[in-house]
Amino acid sequence: MITVEENMTESISKEEKALLVKGYTAMVLARTLDKKLVSAQRQGRIGFYTPMMGQEASQVGLSMALLPEDFVYGYYRDIGLLIYRGGSIEALLNQTMGNSADSARGRQMPSHLMDKSVNFFTVPSMVGANLTLAVGTAYAYKMRKRKGIVAATFGDGATSTPDFHASMNFASVYDVPVLFFCENNQWAISYPVEKQSKTDISEKARAYGIRGLKVDGNNLVDVYRTTRQAVESIRAGEGPILINAVSYRMGPHSTSDDPSKYRKDEISEGSDRDPLVVTEKLLISMKVMDEHLPQAIKSQAEKIVDSKFEESEKIPPASPEETFTDVYAEDSWMLQEERGDLL
Amino acid sequence: MTMIKSINQALDLIMSDDPDAIILGEDIGINGGVFRATDGLYKKYGADRVIDTPLAEIGIVGMAIGMSVAGLHPIPEIQFQDFIYTAMDLIINQMAKIRFRSASQFSCPLVLRTPYGGGIKGGLYHSQSGESYFAHTAGLTVVTPSSPSDAKGLLISSTRSPDPVIFLEPKRLYRSIKEDVPDGVYEIPLRKAALKHQGDDITIVTYGSMVPVVIDTVERNNVNADVIDLRTLMPYDKDTILESVRKTGRVIIVHEAPRTLGMGAEISAMISERAIEYLYSPILRVTGLDAPFPYRNEEFYLPNEKRIMRAVKRAMEGV
Known part of the structure; x- marks a missing residue:
């Protein structure tokens, strides 16, 4: 694992300091929102949620390394990635509620994110199903000489899917500008990564003739710096890269899951391996922020999340009319008839 | 071509x-x-x-x-x-x-x-x-x-x-039939069926490779049939089918795919819901078999003139 902690205090620029504080703020916002959504589900205020606690540094570090023109095929835990990228909390909450302000019109379960305004593609439930799409989009970017690269995120479980294999192979064969970013939280529901794969995930890249890197996914600076270098290399046309960002899923797979059935939690909130604690200590030691700043950022985040949640909750649910539109650009007669029967 | x-x-x-x-x-x-x-x-x-x-x-x-x-x-x-x-x-x-x-x-x-x-x-x-x-x-x-x-x-x-x-x-x-094909770019609308043969006694709904088989059959046997080529299977053209069925009162659906839950099942249900009062005889299906596709006996598996004519006779007799 690459460790950057020792040699980075000296060389840090003003711009990078500001960037890291922005990154830390996004991590706190993501954590706050994550906890809010878990408790809202427990209170029956939302139907379902897939927590991301533990993956804040991985997601935000990746997001910091990307540019607005890049295109992201994310997965269902990526609220940290999306928040740093500029996706609005309102849009995210409206999606969660399935209310009438949701830009996807209440059609998808909570956690199935989308924000076209920041080039973030609509997320499916199928693990790994975004990967071959990312390769196709990257092919188009290369062919059209468009600015930007494509980034795809996925969990460690996705590395066992045929989609993973096909996408690594096709990306390599066509040498397209794509970053495969594995948010390795070490658990695919109840199945641990050491059973999922007998090799380190980054090593799989070698078999496809692409580069593989491993980073400490709990360390924002490590994720950001390594990923930025990778992204710059991809941008320069040097081919696809696979990154294995190792973190830990601190919560359940989803609000319907009970991890006590299959594991003892190894990292709990506030412990010294919690990515928020790791990053906080690191940034203070690097003099990127003083020790009072975290508390200020946290209280601010709570205020934002609480008020936006309440606002979003007041918006009425998506109308049943939304069930009949956007199936085709032009409705089929079947749908016209079914709409006539039911509405 | x-x-x-x-x-x-x-x-x-x-x-x-x-x-x-x-x-x-x-x-x-x-x-x-x-x-x-x-x-x-x-x-x-x-x-x-x-x-x-x-x-x-x-x-x-x-x-x-x-x-x-x-x-x-x-x-x-x-x-x-x-x-x-x-x-x-x-x-x-x-x-x-x-x-x-x-x-x-x-x-x-x-x-x-x-x-x-x-x-x-x-x-x-x-x-x-x-x-x-x-x-x-x-x-x-x-x-x-x-x-x-x-x-x-x-x-x-x-x-x-x-x-x-x-x-x-x-x-x-791909290579079994030839016909003149217009030069240049032209469109044939999606979601619209084509009436490929006209007649008043019976409606045969089909598509794909079965269209020439059905047309040959009705021509060789002088069957007075509307032959409808669906062209688009989803969303298919119900209006062309219903218009013909209201005229003929008899329907056969022919396709290569297995019978159970094939296109014929949907079309039959659709006609039953909307035009059953026009029918003189049961809607019949002539289809591939509810079995995997065989190698040596493929001609046996596929609908042919004999099987289509058997259905035509049954439809005309109203039983």
Whole structure:
């Protein structure tokens, strides 16, 4: 694992300091929102949620390394990635509620994110199903000489899917500008990564003739710096890269899951391996922020999340009319008839 | 001109008119495709736009979806429809649902071409008619031509559709029939059936490779039949069917795919719901068997003149 902690205090620029504080703020916002959504589900205020606690540094570090023109095929835990990228909390909450302000019109379960305004593609439930799409989009970017690269995120479980294999192979064969970013939280529901794969995930890249890197996914600076270098290399046309960002899923797979059935939690909130604690200590030691700043950022985040949640909750649910539109650009007669029967 | 030539000509016209059009699939480039549908296009349009792919249907379909999301107009080929199933997740869960789940902020117009059906001694895995799998999925448009000129016009229309089209090519007809095909670009509308033979006694609804079989049968036996070629299987054209059924009062549906839950089941149910009072006899289906497609006995499996005429007689007798 690459460790950057020792040699980075000296060389840090003003711009990078500001960037890291922005990154830390996004991590706190993501954590706050994550906890809010878990408790809202427990209170029956939302139907379902897939927590991301533990993956804040991985997601935000990746997001910091990307540019607005890049295109992201994310997965269902990526609220940290999306928040740093500029996706609005309102849009995210409206999606969660399935209310009438949701830009996807209440059609998808909570956690199935989308924000076209920041080039973030609509997320499916199928693990790994975004990967071959990312390769196709990257092919188009290369062919059209468009600015930007494509980034795809996925969990460690996705590395066992045929989609993973096909996408690594096709990306390599066509040498397209794509970053495969594995948010390795070490658990695919109840199945641990050491059973999922007998090799380190980054090593799989070698078999496809692409580069593989491993980073400490709990360390924002490590994720950001390594990923930025990778992204710059991809941008320069040097081919696809696979990154294995190792973190830990601190919560359940989803609000319907009970991890006590299959594991003892190894990292709990506030412990010294919690990515928020790791990053906080690191940034203070690097003099990127003083020790009072975290508390200020946290209280601010709570205020934002609480008020936006309440606002979003007041918006009425998506109308049943939304069930009949956007199936085709032009409705089929079947749908016209079914709409006539039911509405 | 044969159907394989008319498809080749359509692809050539599409590629030359639209710089965003892109073809990808196994052996479709240098080799021109195992049936030669893409013959000559690699040389004309280059390796960037006529892309030979590694052997993975999910790679072909997934790449095509991702290209379409980015604004290209891909025309992927799956070598045989029988090989498509590993990519069904991408077709059913991604391709068909991107417009719906993004409220039309994203869409993926593309035309997935694939040869289907029996009659070329292909056995279990080069003969299947899987149209029901696709037609059962809202968001997909399913099209199948039955003649060289239809193939060209329907393929051109499909590439202009704002939504993904599964374009099923009856490979048995690739070289078995020839007809004059108009030059240049022309469209045949999707979602519209064609009346391929006119008569007052009976309505025969069919599509794809069964259209010429049905037309031959009614002509040789002087059956006074409306023969309806569906052309688009989803969303299919109910109005043309109902108009004919209200006139004739008798219906036979002919397809190669297995009978149970095939297109015939849907069309029969649709007619029963809307026009049962016009019927003189039960709706009958002449179809492939509810068994895998056999190698040696493929002619036995496929609907033929004898089986169609047996159904015609039964329908005319009203029992």
